[in-house]
Structures are given as structure tokens and as C-alpha cells.
Amino acid sequence: MPSSAEQSASAVAELSGVSVRKYTTGQVILDGIDWTVRAGEHWALLGPNGAGKTSVLRLVGATMHPTTGTVDVLGHRLGRVDMRELRARIGFVSSAQKVPLDETAHTVVLTGATGTIQPLWRKYDDATRQRAHELLAELELKELADRPYGVCSGGQRARILIARALIADPGLLLLDEPFNALDLPSREDLIDAMHRLAETRPALATVTVTHHLEELAPNIGHVLLLRDGRVQASGAAAEILTGAQMTACFGRPIEVVHHEGRWSARSARGGIRS
Template sequence: MTEETAQQEPAEHGAVVALREVSVRRYTTDQVILDDIDWTVRPGEHWALLGANGAGKTTLLRLLGALMHPTTGSVEVLGARLGRVDVRELRARIGHVTSAQRVPQDLDAHTVVLTGHTGTVQPLWRMYDDAVRQRAHELLAELEIKELADRPYGVCSGGQRARILIARALMADPALLLLDEPFNALDLPSREDLVEAMHRLAEGRPRLSTVTVTHHLEELSPAVSHALLLREGRILSHGPVEEVLTGPWLTACFGRPIAVNRHEGRWWAYSARQGA
């Protein structure tokens, strides 16, 4: 087998994501953002991505979303290797949800979801036939927010907006859904609504893979199957949640004593300092 042939073969057959020896450096300062990352995400796996601020979570998610390239190493997403694929076409096959998503506040929820079909901020009405419009309604129903179809996005609650954006991301029927702190600034009822929505989504779409960046274990749905802990740009631990989301691993990740508990599939963590 020639070196060229070996480079053209996928890192792992059937993997949704495959990172091999990936590093990212900031060119201006030569700062290492990510260092020697090896990671595979398979169909139907649901990953939580955790780490302190500055650990490299956002950069890692940007690699998965084909929004940037690594400095060294290989990144394959949905069978396509970054650097050898039109990233615009690849991005269209990846669902990406972030609270920083630019959305015109006056658009109603149904129209916001429609824009996911074209990957645009503003609607392209000529691109939306009856089948596309019906699909947007079905996704709002799947996320249990069909009553919001005619409500302006700007007056929806934080939790409602998060579910609208998830429905929008699902318009492309992606195999990979990336969620960048979707629970940011949500109150308790809104958080629980979103947790339940993510659980239903995982149960209803057995081939869908998700990666969720979060700071709080309480935000993880029972469907989360795997976790990856980042510390200073390196993988500290990754694998099944029951092996990774432990007191010792989280203590090492965040640099302070942490205790972890789990009940009925839900997690929570708190300081384990004596006398606390």
C-alpha cells in the first residue's frame, strides 16, 4: 500500500467523526490550543464535552463543524477529510446549534426553522416548497413547540429559542448535531424542557450522533452515552459516561475536589472540599 493510498482511506470505517493526532496552534503567538487529540464518534453516540474555560472546547467543536482546519493531524467528519472536501457542502450536512446564532427577532418560529433548509439567516422563499414547509412544522411538533409556529422568535423564552434552533438544525437531516452550550442562561423549567427534548430526540433518531458542550452535569440528558474531558488542550479522559464522569476524573479536570452523583440517569456535581 502506497503512502498516498493510505492517506485516502478513512481513519475509521463508519465513524461519524475521526480525529487523529490533531493539534491546533495560534499562529500569532504559537500558543497550543489543542494538542495530540485522538477521538472517534460513532453513529448513535451522544457525547458531552466538558472542561474549564480555555480548555479548547470551542476550538474542538469548530473542527467538528468544519469551521476551521487543524494545524497538524487529520479530521474526518461524515467520511470527508478536512482539506480534501468542499467545506460548504460538508457544513450543510452538519447540524450546529449555538445561542450566538444570528436570528432576525421578527421572524416567526416556523420561518426560523425553514431557514435551516437553505442555511441562511434570512428566508429564501422560492426555495421552500410545500414539502419543506410541512417538514418544518413536523420538526416543531417533534420538539413539542408546534404552538410557537407563528410566534416571533424575539418574544420566545430562552428554552423555546433553543428548541427552535435545534429544529432549524434538523432541517438538513444531519447525521451529526453539535450543540455549543445550548443551556446557557436558561432557568430551571426551561433547562428541564430542553433536557427532555434532547432525550426524546435521541430515542427517536437512533442513528443521530450529538456532541454537547456544557459546564454543568445537571444539563446532561439520560441519553448522553459518552463524555470527553479536556484540560489545557489535551484529552484527560474520554469514553462511556460511567467511566469518565467520576469524582477523581472531574477533580483532575477542574483542579478542585469534586463529588459526583447519578440518579435515574441524571447527573450532578458539587464541591467535595472538607467543611464545604
């Protein structure tokens, strides 16, 4: 068993007693959140709309501060570190990200090295440009290097954004509903890509926000359930993704099935898939 010091050292993100309130109204967004993500762990962040998922992601993504409590990310405490420098070490992927639609896939990946929307050509040396090509190849997008991002499919765009996030070699990768609006083949391509990344980058920690259990890759080993800004349950996926836990979190009967490494869920009353 690792010592407490070793466990603390391996923490990639740690929230302790974290609460977030709106200054204007006093509304409680998060209340007493304790959560730790360690190197090499892959987490799913689940919960109903308004549960606080986005706020948790913003905290570990170093884009907001807690009202109370402490947030440590990649060894730095929010409030005691330059947030811009810290964000440069965190990969972020969202279908709502702003990227230049008319630039090629290769160029979009390059912008991840500078954390900018538009390319800063003088900042990219030959090694960085080659690294962008290698990431596209790794994500099975080599043939799209010269294709404008705007004409790529939704699934291709998602994988391009992952390559963009990885070019800075982050220790933490955050994925905010990366499967949004993807068709079935594109979804499965992205799931396969995430599973490969987990195998080739054993130290990389990931957090994926999604509404659908079917979108969880087999490498997802941990789950955080949020409800009304509080932790409903947290731990190993096999212990958290149960009908009882999901029913308590979402407030309606839910059946959960685990088959060959993949999860699915549906309403116990015969409703549509969650």
C-alpha cells in the first residue's frame, strides 16, 4: 500500500471542502465537495442538469476559484498560482470550443501548443509541427492534416480537438461532453481513441462529463455522481454505476447494464436510454 505522502504526491486534482456560491444571489452551486483524481485515473462525472458538473470541471480546469475550501491542480493551489500558466498544463476538449474553421486540422492542433484560437506561426518550431503530425496519426487522422477543420465530420473534429489538447503534454485531460451530436460510428471511433490513449499514456488522468453511460470508454475506472451541488457517490465504477446509485442520483428508477467493458442505462419504467 502506498503511504499517505505517496498518495498525496500522485494527486493530479484535489478538492477539499469546496463550495461555490453566486456572489449576487448567494445561490449554492457546489456544497462541501471532497474529491481526488490521481495520476492515471479515468473518471466519469455524471449527474442531472444543474447538479454542478460544469462548476467542478471549471475548478479543476483552473478557470474559476472556489468560494470556500481548497483546490489543488497539478501540485498548485488555486489562489497561489498564475492561472494562465496552470491552464497551459491542462488539456481541455469541448464541442463548443472556438477554433478557426478555415484552418487545416494540422494548424488547429498547433494552436494547442500556444493555447490560442488563431495560430501564432513564429511560436511553432519544426519539432512542434512534427509533433502535431504525430498526434494526428496517433488518432487515425493522418489523412486529414491538410483538410479544413470546418469541413471535417463531428467525430473527426472531436479527435482533432483531443490531438490539440495533447500537444502540450498535459497531466490532466478534461472532456466536456465530447460526444455531443455524434452519430454512432463517430461515437465508437472516439471511444476507441480514448481507450488507446489510456493504454499509451499510463500517467495521464482524464475526467469526462457525459449524460450517457453508453459513451463511457472501457478505461473509465472511477465515477463521481453529483446531485444538487453535492457528492451523491464517488468511487470505483463497478460500485457506483448501479441501478440503486443511479436511481438515487437522477430521481427516477434506472436499470444499469455492464457488458464486455461497456455500460448502458435505461429507465426501469421502459423509457428512453439515459
